[in-house]
Amino acid sequence: MRQSLSRRQFLAGTGAGCAAVAGVPLTATADTRSSSGADGSAQSDIESLLDDLVESSLGEYDIPGASVAVVTGGDTVLTKGYGVADRATGRVVDPDATPFRIGSVSKPVVATALMQLVQRGEVEPDAGVAEYVDVPIDGYDEEPVTLRQLVTHRGGFEATNRGMWIPDAETLRPLESYLRNDAQKRVRPPGTAGSYSNYGYGLVGQVLAATADEPFHRAIDDALLTPAGMSRSSFRQPLPQPLADAHATGYGPTGIYRGGAFPLVGLRPAGAMSATATDMARFLELQLNDGRVRGERVLEPGTIGAMHERWATHHERLSGMAFGLIEEFRGDVRTLWHNGATLSFYSHLVLVPEYGLGLFVSFNDPNGSAAAGDVVDGVLDDVLPEPDGASLSPDGAPSRAEAIEGTYRSLQRSYTWHDRVTSVLNAATIDVRVASDGTLVTDHGNTTRRWVEIEPLVFERVEGGQRLAFGERDGEVRYLFLGGSPTAYDRVDGLERLRFHGLLALCTVLGTLSAVVGWPAAALYRYLRLGSTAAGGDWRTLLGRRTTRARLVAGGSAVAIFAALFLVVGHFLAAPLVVLSDPPLTFRVLFVGPVLGLLGTLAAAGIGVRAGSRGEWGRTSGAHYALVVGSLFGLCWLLWYWNLLLPPG
Structure with a gap:
C-alpha cells in the first residue's frame, strides 16, 4: 500500500530555499501539494508518502488525529x-496552531538548552549536580551523581510514579518542591547500569532553572523556546489560555481531556511540553543546522555537534546515547531519536544527521505508539539504504551458554515506593535461551528473535543490525544490554521471581481463609448440631479460653489485612493517578489495616505459643493454628516486600 519513494527522489531539491509549509488547517484528505519545481516535486513525494502512512495508521488504530513535521536538507x-483535534466538534488539526502533548520528547528539548550552558562553560557535565541545585539527592554523599549520568539515564535512581501525574493545577507544586520533598531513592551506583529516569530529568531541568535563577518554565522559554521562535510551545502548567483553547483533545483509558485539562506533570522537564508541528519543525531545523533556524543562529556554534556525540553506552560494541537522544543504527546509518507517551498522547522524533533528515509525528491517543512505529519505519525504510541482507549463522554454542540463560527484567521499576507492584508487573522481561544449533533465542512478549555471538557476551541478530550484550557483576553475568536502550535488564532469580510470589500469595491466602471462614463455620456447625453446652459452653466460657482468644486475634488480623487491601485497591481504581503519584491522606490512612494486621499477627503468635506451652491445643487444632499464623506472617512479608505494609513515606 505504501508508495515507493527512492532516497534520491525524497531528498532531491530540498536544500536551500525550501520554506516551511503552513497555513490552512488540513484534514486527513486535504491536498496541499506544491505546484512546480524541484522543491515542489520533492514535497509532493514526501506528502504522498506520509498521507499513505498516517491516514492508514489513523484508521487501523482508531486514532482521532495526528500532527507531522518533516525537515530535509536542514x-x-x-x-x-x-484527522481531527476533537471528535465532538470535528475541529481539524492545524499544524501551525494545534498543540499536542509531546511527553518525553520534552527531554531532548531540555537537553538542548542545557548543552548550550555546557558549551558556554557555565555548567560542567562531569561535576556533581549538587553543585548547581539546592535539593537533597539520595546517596550523593557516598558517590556524587553528574549531569552526564542524569542526561544519559545512569543516575542510579529507581523509577517510580512519584511526582509524575498531578490531577489539577490546585494540587500542583513547584518543580523544586517535588525534588526536595519527594526525592526518589538511588538503588545502584551512578554511571553503572542505566535505567530510564523521569526524576533524573527533573534534576536536569532544575540545573537549568537554578543557573537562570528563575522557575523552570521561564528558564526554558528564555534559553531556547523564545530564541528558536517556538511561540506555540510551552512547559507552563496550566497552559496559557490561548494554547489551552487550541490544544488537541487527548483520548485515553483514563478519560477525554479537552482545553488543556489533561493530568499535569510534577516533574516538568520529564514530559510537560506541548507543541505544534510547526514549532517542532523549527526544533528539527535547530538540530540539523548546527543551532540555526531559518538561517538565524540560536545556539552557540558547536552546541549541536557536541550534543550529537555519543555520551554513554553500556558496551563499546552497542549503540548508546547522545546528550538527550537515543542512538540507533539502521544498517550503517546512524539515527538519533526519542519518543514520548502520556496518558492520552504519543509522539516520536527522529533525526538522521547524515542525510539532513528530521521527522516528528504526534497523535492524540496512546495507540499512537503503534501508529508512530509504522510511520517512522515506513519513512526511514523508503529513505535510507537497505541494510545488508546477509544472514548470520552460529559457529558452535556461545562461549558462556549456561551463564547467560535465564530471565531478565527491566531496571526501570520501583523499589521503595508503593507502586512497586504495578511497576514490576509492567516492567519488560526478556527470556534468554540457547537453541540446539548454538543461536541465542530471546522471547520478549510476543516477539522471538535469534542472535549469533560475534565476540564473548556480544550478539548480533541473525538478520543483522541490532546487537545485545551481557554484563557482569562480581564475576557473574547479571545484566542484559539491548542495543542503544538507556535501560538495562537484570537477571531475575531467587525472591524476585513472580512465580514464587504468586505461589506464596495463594498459599497464605488459603491458609488465612481457612481461619476466617473455617473457624466460624466449625463453631456454628457445633452449635447447631450439639447445642451450646456440648459445643463448649456459653460465650463467657469460650472467651475465657486462651485458644479462643488466640483464634479471635488471628482471625481479626486476617480481616484487617484483607479489608485494607480491598480498600487500597478500590481507592487505586477510583483515582489511579493520585494514588500512584501523590497519595492523599484518604489513601494513607488505609494502611492502618496492614499495621494492625502485623501487630495482631505478633500477638496471635505470642498467645498461641503460650497456650501450646500449657497443653491447651489439641494436635490437629494446634497444627492448624500454626498454619494460620504462619500464613499471616507470609502475608505480612509479602506486603512488606511490595511496600504495602506501611503508608507511603
Whole structure:
C-alpha cells in the first residue's frame, strides 16, 4: 500500500530555499501539494508518502488525529495535520496552531538548552549536580551523581510514579518542591547500569532553572523556546489560555481531556511540553543546522555537534546515547531519536544527521505508539539504504551458554515506593535461551528473535543490525544490554521471581481463609448440631479460653489485612493517578489495616505459643493454628516486600 519513494527522489531539491509549509488547517484528505519545481516535486513525494502512512495508521488504530513535521536538507519541507483535534466538534488539526502533548520528547528539548550552558562553560557535565541545585539527592554523599549520568539515564535512581501525574493545577507544586520533598531513592551506583529516569530529568531541568535563577518554565522559554521562535510551545502548567483553547483533545483509558485539562506533570522537564508541528519543525531545523533556524543562529556554534556525540553506552560494541537522544543504527546509518507517551498522547522524533533528515509525528491517543512505529519505519525504510541482507549463522554454542540463560527484567521499576507492584508487573522481561544449533533465542512478549555471538557476551541478530550484550557483576553475568536502550535488564532469580510470589500469595491466602471462614463455620456447625453446652459452653466460657482468644486475634488480623487491601485497591481504581503519584491522606490512612494486621499477627503468635506451652491445643487444632499464623506472617512479608505494609513515606 505504501508508495515507493527512492532516497534520491525524497531528498532531491530540498536544500536551500525550501520554506516551511503552513497555513490552512488540513484534514486527513486535504491536498496541499506544491505546484512546480524541484522543491515542489520533492514535497509532493514526501506528502504522498506520509498521507499513505498516517491516514492508514489513523484508521487501523482508531486514532482521532495526528500532527507531522518533516525537515530535509536542514529546511522544513512539510508540516501537516491529519484527522481531527476533537471528535465532538470535528475541529481539524492545524499544524501551525494545534498543540499536542509531546511527553518525553520534552527531554531532548531540555537537553538542548542545557548543552548550550555546557558549551558556554557555565555548567560542567562531569561535576556533581549538587553543585548547581539546592535539593537533597539520595546517596550523593557516598558517590556524587553528574549531569552526564542524569542526561544519559545512569543516575542510579529507581523509577517510580512519584511526582509524575498531578490531577489539577490546585494540587500542583513547584518543580523544586517535588525534588526536595519527594526525592526518589538511588538503588545502584551512578554511571553503572542505566535505567530510564523521569526524576533524573527533573534534576536536569532544575540545573537549568537554578543557573537562570528563575522557575523552570521561564528558564526554558528564555534559553531556547523564545530564541528558536517556538511561540506555540510551552512547559507552563496550566497552559496559557490561548494554547489551552487550541490544544488537541487527548483520548485515553483514563478519560477525554479537552482545553488543556489533561493530568499535569510534577516533574516538568520529564514530559510537560506541548507543541505544534510547526514549532517542532523549527526544533528539527535547530538540530540539523548546527543551532540555526531559518538561517538565524540560536545556539552557540558547536552546541549541536557536541550534543550529537555519543555520551554513554553500556558496551563499546552497542549503540548508546547522545546528550538527550537515543542512538540507533539502521544498517550503517546512524539515527538519533526519542519518543514520548502520556496518558492520552504519543509522539516520536527522529533525526538522521547524515542525510539532513528530521521527522516528528504526534497523535492524540496512546495507540499512537503503534501508529508512530509504522510511520517512522515506513519513512526511514523508503529513505535510507537497505541494510545488508546477509544472514548470520552460529559457529558452535556461545562461549558462556549456561551463564547467560535465564530471565531478565527491566531496571526501570520501583523499589521503595508503593507502586512497586504495578511497576514490576509492567516492567519488560526478556527470556534468554540457547537453541540446539548454538543461536541465542530471546522471547520478549510476543516477539522471538535469534542472535549469533560475534565476540564473548556480544550478539548480533541473525538478520543483522541490532546487537545485545551481557554484563557482569562480581564475576557473574547479571545484566542484559539491548542495543542503544538507556535501560538495562537484570537477571531475575531467587525472591524476585513472580512465580514464587504468586505461589506464596495463594498459599497464605488459603491458609488465612481457612481461619476466617473455617473457624466460624466449625463453631456454628457445633452449635447447631450439639447445642451450646456440648459445643463448649456459653460465650463467657469460650472467651475465657486462651485458644479462643488466640483464634479471635488471628482471625481479626486476617480481616484487617484483607479489608485494607480491598480498600487500597478500590481507592487505586477510583483515582489511579493520585494514588500512584501523590497519595492523599484518604489513601494513607488505609494502611492502618496492614499495621494492625502485623501487630495482631505478633500477638496471635505470642498467645498461641503460650497456650501450646500449657497443653491447651489439641494436635490437629494446634497444627492448624500454626498454619494460620504462619500464613499471616507470609502475608505480612509479602506486603512488606511490595511496600504495602506501611503508608507511603
